[in-house]
Amino acid sequence: MSATECVCTWETVGDAISHVYTSACINRHSACSDVITMTVGDTAFGDLLAFGTSHAVSIAKLIKPHSRDKEFSTYTGFRIMGSLLGHTAPINSVRWIRSADLAGESGPYLLLASADSKSQVKIWGCTLDSLLNMPWSVRGGNWFPLIEVLVPGSEIPNAVDGSVLWRSTSDECGVVNLDLVADTSIHVWHFILHESQTTEDGPVILCHSATQPLSYIAISRRPSMCLCLRSFCWLVSATQVIHFVIVGLDTGVTEIWTECILPFQSEHVADDGDCTRFVRSARLTGHTDWVRCLDLCRDSSTTTLSLFLATGGQDNVIRLWHIFDTTQVPDKVTLKVCDLQLPLSLDPAQYTLSIASESVLSSHENWVTGLAWAPRTRAVSFPPLLLSSSMDQSMIVWAPPDDKVRLWLERTRVGNSGVTGLSFLDCFWLPSDGSTIFGHNFQGSLSSWHYSDRDGLWSPGFPVCGHHGPVMDLAWSTFRSAANISASPFHLLFTVGSDQTVRAHAPLRLESGNNSASDCPSGISELSDHLWHEIARPQVHGYDMNAIASLSAISYVSAGDEKVARVFTATRSFVDACRQTLKLDDYPIGDNLLSVESATCSLAERAVQPTLGLSNQVSVPSSVDLMDDTVTDSTTVGVITHSDNGVASSCSAPLPTEDRLHCATLWPEVKKLYGHPYEVYCLAAHPNHMLVASACVATKQIHASIILWNGLADWSIHQRLVHHQLTVTQMAWSHDGQHLLAVSRDRTWSVWSPGQVNQQLPTYTLTAFPAKGQSHTRIIWTGAWCPDDRYFLTGSRDKCLLVWSAPQKRAPAELVAVSCCPLNVRKVFPDGVTALDVCQCSNVNPAVVSYLVAIGLESGTLILLILYSSVLMEPVDLRWSAVLLLPPPWCHVPGKQVRRVAFEPTTFGLTDTTLTPVHLATGATDGVARVFLIDRERLSACLLTL
Incomplete structure (x- = not known):
């Protein structure tokens, strides 16, 4: 596409295209998914799930069918809205950055942190209004990259966490604390945020104040590996905050680090390696193997600090720890393991915190991989319920002690019994109701169970897979x-x-x-x-x-x-x-x-x-x-x-x-x-007969033949079509079944047409191929027929899309192979064309024949445009409409090849001037499959009028 070419903007199209479905899985990492509730004041407006999919972060919204759908009224699930693109490696960790003030509002923005295997860490921002007020077809929200940092030393991140201190009384609207563990180190960043307007009419967005963070601290724990992380901020006063960072190590030790920070300070820490502000406050032992996961919950009903910490390890054991103010809970002084050594800037006589060993839970038969405390919405007392996941293919809901039983007991166990390969890597509660639990299994799917107070059962819900x-x-x-x-x-x-x-x-x-x-x-x-x-x-x-x-x-x-x-x-x-x-x-x-x-x-x-x-x-x-x-x-x-x-x-x-x-x-x-x-590389099924064409990987002509299989004769070989020199990459039958198009790695294509009829199925003869020097200059990846079978299109790595006329129909005795030249309607794209399909486009003008063309590029980009011509002109003058680039949240990961795009089958007559919306499916090497619903009437009106 040239710089002067007309490109249709997304605002012009409006809701002519809606994103109806995304099939994606979660990357195989324990800390790769997180959920948060969108709140304004005390009102909740639904839950958002973020998880890593290949090199992207997927954003999904909770859906709940209405009660009139009796079969589905108790089943909840998430629907993916879009993806955040920008990482260049698979995502390892995803975490929502929550407000540090438990009693305060969440602020007008949502913040999300993600880290990948190439040491890149990003913080994304989104206005809450855009998630609540935009129509569903584009309700991905106005997401924007806020902060990007690289972990020094190319260390691979294992987990990320953070918190934000919102402030609305000055030009600075917040401070973000970003915490991360990577290999053998702990990394902490502090950023000051403020609002800015990029253009006079542009939206007000969030950004950070400088190219450098307010401060950065690195703590080496060599030779121990840092595997999991949780952090939070304790607001001691309006001007003093204690920042806690809790880390699980591969030695079975859990360490608690603290620092005293002054919000909105203006000085920067010059020495990146200065960790004197951080104090190792406690060192908790007990696990005999790696500490794989941990989670904490705080009691918001008290002004003093009281929290429960749960740690899970590869020794199959969960350990519970209670951090409390010794002066407020004197009956636990005899059970304490140690006192927390707080930063020197605090008065030790005023703040005395201790840690007591609460309990040891041993019921899992394999590694404990995930822990999650129940949200405050369900917690009638403190501590709340605890959810754990394990590699033994189960999740357990643990009930805290009560007046009758002074023990932590297993209340419910869910999971996959007798199924191999479905061990759980992580778990979490639905924060808005506290009655739904989710488990991330080894295959990347997200399973859910919902508790019904009416019948007292945990029922399975819609999986994300x-x-x-x-x-x-x-x-x-x-x-x-x-x-x-x-x-x-x-x-x-x-x-x-x-x-x-x-x-x-x-x-x-x-x-x-x-x-x-x-x-x-x-x-x-x-x-x-x-x-x-x-x-x-x-x-x-x-x-x-x-x-x-x-x-x-x-x-x-x-x-x-x-x-x-x-x-x-x-x-x-x-x-x-x-x-x-x-x-x-x-x-x-x-x-x-x-x-x-x-x-x-x-x-x-x-x-x-x-x-x-x-x-x-x-x-x-x-x-x-x-x-x-x-x-x-x-x-x-x-x-x-x-x-x-x-x-x-x-x-x-x-x-x-x-x-x-x-x-x-x-x-x-x-x-x-x-x-x-x-190895078989591609397949194509005849639209009218039980006839299948197949081709395999080949480096010689003898191996590059196309085999036609007869489904009416016990799938015997009907015919071998020999022409190409290298692998046939894709085949496509014409809609009337009269022609078979094959494109190849040898930079040529071939069209085969029926000759003599052999019993119920005809034999096929080569009728067309490209003239020498008139075809593509690189491998041809894809080809497709127009709905009326008058033209076919081919796409190649040479970034070109060519249009060819279909062979003329002849009697079987007159069939001869003819060399062809492309029509003068070549289209050039920024990257190689790897997938394409064509469907009928609505005719705004009855004198114009138009085809809607969907194109997938080697870069992961998805493109829509229209090929049209006047039926009254001879010869036919084909032209291209304006180009529509699908928005990045709906495209595939940059650099991941689009393998296939396909319109759902429709009637292919060109007599109707009004057509129903059509579905378009896309699939790419990022592991994601998407389905779009396209209103062809509205889309053609937009593209053909530019």
Whole structure:
């Protein structure tokens, strides 16, 4: 794109595009997620979740369906709004920076700290009004980078924390204390904040006063590794604050460091290595292995300092410590471990703090990885409930002593029993109600349980989950009948990733009433009455997945990093779930080859994967299973089953929970496709016939052939198409099924058309290829057909997008290969074009034919533009509209290649002047898959009028 090219601004488009779904997982680090409640005064306006996803920080908002959705009224979950981009390495730690004053307001801004594996630490700011008042389609908030620092010595951060002291009586509006542990050091920064206006009409944003921090302190703990961190500020007086930093070490020791700070002081600390202001106040021993996690809670009902500290270690033990004022709690003097050595600037006679060992909790059978005290909203007494997570695949809610029992007791245990690989790395409470707990498991998913006072049960909620590896390919479920396409506005979205899984996503239809804003679920606007979720994990493979192609609404073919492609069909329980749980009664199961009744009856009830196998097999129900199918059905909507510890079975959840997604929503494998000498790289399914094209990694022409598989003859090899010299990177069938487009690493493309008909399927002949010197100069990554199949587009690493005319239809005897030149409508982009797709665009002017083109770049950028021409002009004069760059929070991580973009299947006739909104799915190597809803009428009106 040139500097003079017309680029459409996001304000011009308005809400023509809405972001409806993001599938993402949490990075595999214990301190990589945190949640906070948005409050104004004493009123709470919902919860925000922040977590690290690859190189980005994802922001999600809590949603709660209304009570009229009886099946979902007790289930809560988070919906991702957008991402904060700026890190250049995977995120290790994320933490909200909370107000240091427990009784004070949170301020007009939200602050968030994040640290990555390349020693970069960022503090992000956002105005609270932008999160509360902006429409949902763009409700990512007005986020801006506030502070950026590098950890000296290239040390890798393990945990970050901080606090902010707000002040509204001067030009300086706050002081931020940023604390971080990295490798063998503790790092502390202090920054002064103030408000500024970048332009005369621009918004007022927060910034810090200087390029250098107010002060910086580094404390070396070599050779001990600093693993976890919590910090807080104790407001001793209006002019004096004690800053506490609590650190867990790999020696089993927990250290408490303190410093006395004067808020809004103007002098800087010149020596970065000066740590004399910090005092090691206490050294707590007891753990026999690494201290992996810790958390603290303060009693806000007293003016003196009283807090409980919980530490968890790899010795499977939780230790509780009570920090208190000796003069206020004299009965615990005999239980104290030590006195805190406070900074010398404090009067020791006035402030005497001691630490007592409160209890030792031993119930986990593996490492304790996360600890979280219940929020004050649920705590009727002090100390509150304690939540712990462990690598033993469980989380425990601990109850404090009461008048009857003077012991800490295990109240509830939740988790994933009998499932491998779902150990928990962290946990937290929902701060707004204190009745919902969340667990971050080893695969990156966030599981939740909600406690109901009515029935006294913990019920599973909506999980937040996604690929914990690059998304390599995606495909919408297809139908071989145009009637079926128009009958159902919903299509399943399949995604495959290098995490060796295939995932199915679908919209959950919610009760929308009269579609007013008040009738929509909390957190959902009137733009949509559907909530997207992952509903199945049909394939959990032993190889990284490379490609997928949908055969019908109930079957697909996929290929991993192996020489074999595999065909799968849905289970009967999955079909029932689509019709019942997802409320998709009109979702078509059959097609023109198989009736609905035949398709449903021929499906297996469920599938299992052998312990040492890669092929999902049909599970034959035993006599016990037949008597109690509520437990064995993979996605059954049944009566809540009660357990001994007051936890509802995950089988009763209306949507499958993470443990069931991992092992109980598999689809059976029906056929293996052998024929390629190397790993299968790409797949494409014919729109009308049971015909699949596949290609593998190749360095010679003999290996670069395309194989056509005949699904009507037990998936035998129908034909081999030999032309390319290197790997075929992508294939695409035309919408009418008359042509097959293949693009290759050898910088050429080929188009194949049907020749002689062999029984039910035709054989294909090469009919077009690029003229020498007229094609791309680098590898061609992607290609796609226009909806009317008159043109096709190709994108390459040479940053160019070329448009070509489709071959003319000829009789089979007249088919000859013709060299082609691109049309004079070349489009150049800042980075290589790695993904593209085309759909019909609404015709504002009936005399103009237009196509909406979605493009993904090698840099992670997503672009929309329109290719249009006048149908009255001969020859046809194709032109490009203005370019629309999707906003950064909706794009993928910079430097992470967009692997695939795909519009959902629609009718492709060009007779209608009004079209319904269409979904666009994108997937990239950052592990994120996104779905957008595009109003083609409004978007074309914006782009074509510029």
